[in-house]
Structures are given as C-alpha cells and as structure tokens.
Amino acid sequence: MTRDRLRQSLTTGAIFGVVLVFLVLIGFQATAAQLIGGLIGNGYSIAISGTSGLGLDMLVFFALIGLWAGMSAARRRTPDLWSYALEGAAVTGAVSGAALALFGFLVDQLSAAGVALSAYLAQMVTSNTQLFILNLPATQVAVLYFALILLSSLLGAVMMRGMVRASWPQRLNDHLGRPFARLGGWLSHTLHRVTANRGSRYSLYGVLILLAILIPQGLGPFWNYTLGTVLIYVLLGLGLNVVVGLAGLLDLGYVAFYAIGAYTVALLTAPAPHHLLWSFWIALPIGIAVAALAGVVLGVPVLRLRGDYLAIVTLGFGEILGTLTRADALTSFTGGPMGVKDVAGPTLFGLSFSSGADYIYLMALGTIVIILITTRLQNSRVGRAWEAMREDETVARAMGVNTLVQKLLAFGIGAAFAGMGGVIFAARNQFTGPDDYTLMVSINVLCLVIVGGMGNMPGVIAGALVLKGLPEVLRQLQDYRLVAFGALLVVMMIVRPEGILPSRRRRLEVHAAESPPQTDSEGPGDRERLARNDGRS
Numbered sequence: 001m002t003r004d005r006l007r008q009s010l011t012t013g014a015i016f017g018v019v020l021v022f023l024v025l026i027g028f029q030a031t032a033a034q035l036i037g038g039l040i041g042n043g044y045s046i047a048i049s050g051t052s053g054l055g056l057d058m059l060v061f062f063a064l065i066g067l068w069a070g071m072s073a074a075r076r077r078t079p080d081l082w083s084y085a086l087e088g089a090a091v092t093g094a095v096s097g098a099a100l101a102l103f104g105f106l107v108d109q110l111s112a113a114g115v116a117l118s119a120y121l122a123q124m125v126t127s128n129t130q131l132f133i134l135n136l137p138a139t140q141v142a143v144l145y146f147a148l149i150l151l152s153s154l155l156g157a158v159m160m161r162g163m164v165r166a167s168w169p170q171r172l173n174d175h176l177g178r179p180f181a182r183l184g185g186w187l188s189h190t191l192h193r194v195t196a197n198r199g200s201r202y203s204l205y206g207v208l209i210l211l212a213i214l215i216p217q218g219l220g221p222f223w224n225y226t227l228g229t230v231l232i233y234v235l236l237g238l239g240l241n242v243v244v245g246l247a248g249l250l251d252l253g254y255v256a257f258y259a260i261g262a263y264t265v266a267l268l269t270a271p272a273p274h275h276l277l278w279s280f281w282i283a284l285p286i287g288i289a290v291a292a293l294a295g296v297v298l299g300v301p302v303l304r305l306r307g308d309y310l311a312i313v314t315l316g317f318g319e320i321l322g323t324l325t326r327a328d329a330l331t332s333f334t335g336g337p338m339g340v341k342d343v344a345g346p347t348l349f350g351l352s353f354s355s356g357a358d359y360i361y362l363m364a365l366g367t368i369v370i371i372l373i374t375t376r377l378q379n380s381r382v383g384r385a386w387e388a389m390r391e392d393e394t395v396a397r398a399m400g401v402n403t404l405v406q407k408l409l410a411f412g413i414g415a416a417f418a419g420m421g422g423v424i425f426a427a428r429n430q431f432t433g434p435d436d437y438t439l440m441v442s443i444n445v446l447c448l449v450i451v452g453g454m455g456n457m458p459g460v461i462a463g464a465l466v467l468k469g470l471p472e473v474l475r476q477l478q479d480y481r482l483v484a485f486g487a488l489l490v491v492m493m494i495v496r497p498e499g500i501l502p503s504r505r506r507r508l509e510v511h512a513a514e515s516p517p518q519t520d521s522e523g524p525g526d527r528e529r530l531a532r533n534d535g536r537s
Contacts, residue, residue, distance in 0.1 A: 009073050009088040013095025016069040020062065020100045020149075024107075027123030030131055033057035055134050062100070062145070063152040069096050070156025085161040086154065093153025094146075101146035108138035212364065216357035224356030226469065231363035232425050233468045236445045237452070237460040238370045239417025244446065245455035246378065247410035248390025250311040252442050253298075253318025257415035259325065259437035260294050261287040261422025263334060266432045269344035273332055280346040284423050291419025292412045299411035303404055306393065318442060325434040339433025343426045359428045366424065370417050371457055377413070386410060444468070451492050453499025462500045 023029055036057040073092035074085035107124075110117060111133060117124035133141050194200045216224060236258060243251045264287035268278040302313045324330060326337050334340070345353045346362065353359055377383050385406045388396035397403050426432040444467065452463020492499070 005084065005088060006091065009091035010095055012069065012073050012088075013092040014099070016065065016072075016092065017096040017099025020065060020096060021103045023065075024100075024103065024132055025121055025123065027125070027128045029058050029061060030128045032061040033131070036060050055131065058131060059148060062148055066093060066096070066149040066152025067156035067159070069093060069149070070153035070158075071160040072156075073153065074157035074160040082161055085157045089153045089157030090150070093150040096153070097146040097149030100149055101142040101144075104133060104145050105138045105142040108133045108136075108141050112138070213361070216360045219357070221356060224360060228356055228359055228363060228428060230464050230469045231360065231367060232421050233445065233448060233464045234367055234461055235363065235370065235421035235424070236418055236441075237448050237464050238367070238374060238457060239414040239421070240445050240449050241455065241457065241460050242374060242377075242386075242417070243410050243414035244449055245460075246383065246390065247386040247406065248393075249407065249410060250307065251314045251411075251414070252311045252439075252446070253314035253316070253321075254414070254418060254445055255437045255439065255441040256298075256318040256321040257291045257295055257418035258422040258425075258441060259321060259432075259434075260291045260415075261419030262426035262432040262436070263325070263340070263422075264290045264419070265423040266340035266343045266426050267334070269427075270340045270342050272341070273335055277344070280344050280427055283344075284346075284420075287423040288416050288419045291422070292416035295411040295413075295415025296408050298415075299408045303407055315439070315442075318439065322434060322437060322439075325437070335433070337434060339431060339435075340426075341431050343430045343432060345427045345430065353427075356428075359424065363424055366420055370420070373413075374457060382406070382409065447489060451489065451499060453502035456499070456501055456503040459499050459501035459503070466500070 023032075033055075034057070069092050070089040073088040107117070107129060111129055116126075117129055118126065134144070136144070194204055216227070219227065236254070239257075240251065240254050243249050243254070265280065265283040267274055268276050268283040268286065269280060271277060298314065298317055302310055305313060325334050327334075328336055330336060331338075345359075347353070353362070378386075385396065385401045388399065388401055389403055389406055393403055422432075425436075448463035448467045449460055450463075451467060452461070453459025
C-alpha cells in the first residue's frame with residue numbers, strides 16, 4: 001500500500017471511529033437498536049449475557065456503520081484492484097474498530113468502578129451504558145467491537161468491489177432496464193400528446209385538482225397535522241428563498257416576520273387582550289401587509305451590509321422581537337409569556353374551518369399563490385436584478401441595478417410570505433406564543449432552503465418534506481433532530497452541494513470546475529439560450 005492510500009485509509013478510519021464514539025455518547029445506539037428491532041421483529045431480537053433483546057439490534061447497527069466504512073475505503077482507485085480495496089478496508093476497519101473498542105473498554109471499566117457517567121453526559125444513563133457494554137468483561141467488549149467493525153468493513157469492501165463495480169450488475173441492469181425504458185418513453189409520449197391538446201390538458205388538471213381535494217379527506221388527524229406542518233414550512237421556505245436564494249441576502253431573523261403575521265391575526269381576532277374580534281379574512285391581508293412593512297423597515301438600516309454583518313443584524317432583529325413578546329411589561333398588549341388564546345379561524349359561506357383538511361386546502365392555495373408570484377418575479381426584470389445582485393452586488397450596481405430598491409423589495413416580499421405562514425399557523429392552532437418563534441425556526445427554514453436547493457422552488461418543497469416531514473413521522477428521532485440536521489448538511493455539502501433539486505444555474509455554478517472548458521463553437525446565442533432556460537427552471 002502506498003503512502004497516499006495509507007493516509008486516506010487512516011483518515012477514513014479516524015472519521016468513522018469518531019462518529020461511532022459520538023453516537024454512543026449521545027445515546028443514539030439505543031434508539032437505533034429500537035428502530036432495527038421494530039424492523040426485524042422482536043421475535044428475532046436475541047438477548048446477550050442477560051441484557052435486553054436490543055443487544056443484537058445494536059450490534060447490527062454498528063455493523064451497518066462498519067459496512068459503510070468499508071465501502072468508503074474501497075472506492076475506486078487507479079489501478080482498480082482487489083488488493084487495494086481490501087487493504088484500505090482493513091486499515092479503515094482496524095482504526096475505527098480500535099476507537100470503538102477502546103471506548104467500550106473505558107466505559108466498562110468506569111461502570112465496574114461505580115462511576116455514574118450520566119452525571120457528566122446526560123445521555124449515558126445506566127440503561128444505555130449497560131446496553132453498550134452488554135454485561136461483558138471489558139476485554140471481551142473491546143475484542144467484540146474491534147472484530148465486528150473490522151469484519152463488517154472487509155465485507156463492505158467486498159460488496160463495493162465485487163458487486164457495485166463488477167460488470168455483471170451493469171449488464172443485468174441494462175437487460176432489466178429496457179422494459180422500464182420503453183414504458184418511460186411511452187408514458188412521456190402519451191403525456192406530451194395529452195398536454196398538447198387543450199381539452200385533454202384541462203381534463204388532466206381537473207383530475208389532479210380532484211385528487212388534491214379528496215386525498216386530505218382520507219387522511220387521519222395525525223397525517224393532516226403532519227402535512228399541514230410541512231406546508232407551513234413550505235410557505236416559509238418559499239419566502240426565504242426569495243431573500244437568500246434569489247437576492248443573496250442572508251437573513252437569520254426570518255422568524256420575526258413569521259411571528260409578526262401570527263401576532264397580528266391573534267391580536268385582531270382573539271377576545272383577549274384587546275377584544276377586537278375581527279374576521280380572519282380581514283386580518284389575513286393586514287398580517288401580510290404588517291409583515292411586509294416590517295421587512296422594509298428592517299431593510300432600510302442594513303442596506304449597506306453584506307454577508308456575515310447582514311446575518312448578525314437580522315439575527316439581532318429576530319432576538320429583539322422574541323424578547324419583546326416575552327416581556328412582562330407588554331403583557332397587556334401581546335399577552336406576554338402566556339401568549340394569545342382563542343385565535344379565530346376562517347369561515348367560508350358560514351362554515352368554520354374545523355379540521356386539518358380545511359387548513360391544508362388554505363395552505364395549498366397560499367403555496368400556489370406564492371409560487372405564481374415568485375415565478376413571475378423571477379422571470380421579470382426584478383428577478384434578473386436579484387440574481388445579478390446575488391452574484392456580485394458591486395458589478396450589479398455598476399450595470400445600473402438600483403440595489404437599494406431591490407433589497408427593500410426582496411425583504412418586503414419575503415417577509416410578506418412569512419407573514420402569510422404566520423397568520424395561517426396561528427389560526428390553525430388557535431393560539432400563538434413566544435415559544436413558537438425561536439431562532440431554531442429560522443435555522444430550520446434556512447436548512448431546508450439549502451438542502452432542497454437555493455433558488456429553486458421545487459427544491460424548497462423537497463427540503464421541507466425531508467427536514468420537516470420525516471422528523472414528524474419518525475417521532476423516536478425527535479431528540480436527535482439537531483444531530484440529523486448537522487449530519488445531513490455535512491453530507492449534502494460533500495455529496496451534493498447544490499441541493500436536492502437545484503436550479504440549472506446553481507448546478508452549473510457548483511460544478512463549474514468539473515465542466516469542460518468552453519469551446520470556440522459556443523457563441524453568444526448559446527449563452528443567451530442557457531439564460532432563457534435558467535429562467536424557466
């Protein structure tokens with residue numbers, strides 16, 4: 001093994017070793033064991049040395065990480081030989097296995113000495129510690145974990161080299177893929193013929209609208225609530241996408257506009273503290289307008305700031321608003337720490353919105369309106385000005401773009417969309433309070449925009465489904481949401497830095513170094529055509 005390959009294998013092993021130890025420190029091995037036990041069935045869970053039946057499930061979890069480590073160590077080399085793959089996996093598995101084995105030995109010794117690890121690490125409670133050491137002597141624990149990670153890493157290398165990169169899977173895939181390719185071509189041709197005719201196209205739209213109306217009626221309360229939460233974050237993500245994805249202005253206080261919309265509808269429609277009792281449909285445009293005005297007011301003093309300075313100022317704005325909503329001195333105006341109860345919901349033709357499905361229709365309508373507005377703006381002169389300002393503000397100003405007006409417009413429109421989300425959120429919950437508008441809301445929205453794909457509305461929707469839909473479904477992982485966010489962001493920045501569904505321009509920007517140089521045959525007409533296509537992405 002050459003020195004470079006040895007260094008790469010050692011680095012990979014160290015990374016996976018740190019990951020294994022970190023997962024044990026936060027107690028994730030117990031949660032993972034429960035999830036795996038639920039998948040394989042409790043009847044197959046085997047107790048080890050008097051421990052619970054989760055012992056084998058935890059070992060399966062560690063083995064899966066070892067497989068991942070081996071597959072990472074056996075990635076393609078030049079020349080692509082079996083010996084290189086196995087040697088790299090052996091070194092990686094030995095390093096990561098040694099880290100987990102040493103940590104297991106240390107935990108076992110401390111446990112035997114009566115040291116309460118939970119006093120120093122909250123997640124290292126007695127049950128998690130006993131599960132990790134499997135009630136075995138320290139030496140046996142170390143040998144077990146070292147052998148498990150080493151063997152699973154070698155197995156991962158065999159799978160990577162013998163199956164993923166072998167020729168027969170590609171031939172099998174080509175053979176089995178022909179029918180699916182023909183089916184895909186037929187579906188594409190049929191869809192093109194359907195959409196080419198106006199009558200059939202409108203009929204297809206009608207069927208889709210009918211399905212969208214019927215599906216929420218068939219969902220239960222839990223799924224309606226989960227879908228509603230995702231749609232709320234879709235509204236917020238589409239608004240922040242205007243500010244960050246299109247205009248390139250980093251806003252960490254975005255939750256403030258969300259709170260302004262919610263508190264506006266609450267104070268106007270709730271019986272306390274002001275007893276105004278206005279209609280929801282009157283409070284809705286007022287909440288949107290007040291949030292937009294707040295965005296413009298915030299934009300005025302920060303017009304000359306960029307990058308980190310802009311992020312710090314907007315973060316301060318969000319924290320100031322959060323402090324004001326919690327202040328006891330403003331209880332008579334905002335409800336104080338207790339919030340505002342009995343927020344009125346919308347009524348239509350004398351019927352009140354009483355179920356989650358009703359609010360899903362309202363959120364979906366708001367999402368469609370925001371998408372239409374953003375699409376029109378993105379394809380207009382305003383959208384071009386935002387993109388120019390995002391790429392280089394100095395050059396955009398030199399080309400005649402009024403950055404003062406464009407920044408105010410971006411802040412105002414993004415804040416208006418957040419205000420709409422806040423209004424619907426408060427009406428659906430019939431309550432609003434300061435605990436609903438913390439810094440984590442801004443971080444969550446920013447994460448879904450980055451992970452989904454900045455500057456692309458389908459990417460924002462995909463990011464909301466991944467970052468808000470999955471945690472709501474997998475409630476057992478709620479305690480590890482921050483860890484999941486961090487890990488997902490790291491993986492996305494390494495594997496797919498442009499996001500899940502990036503725009504064409506964003507994809508080209510990220511992979512510009514990987515693209516072949518421009519040839520002489522590519523003229524101005526090609527560049528103009530690329531710009532027009534990007535406008536439709």
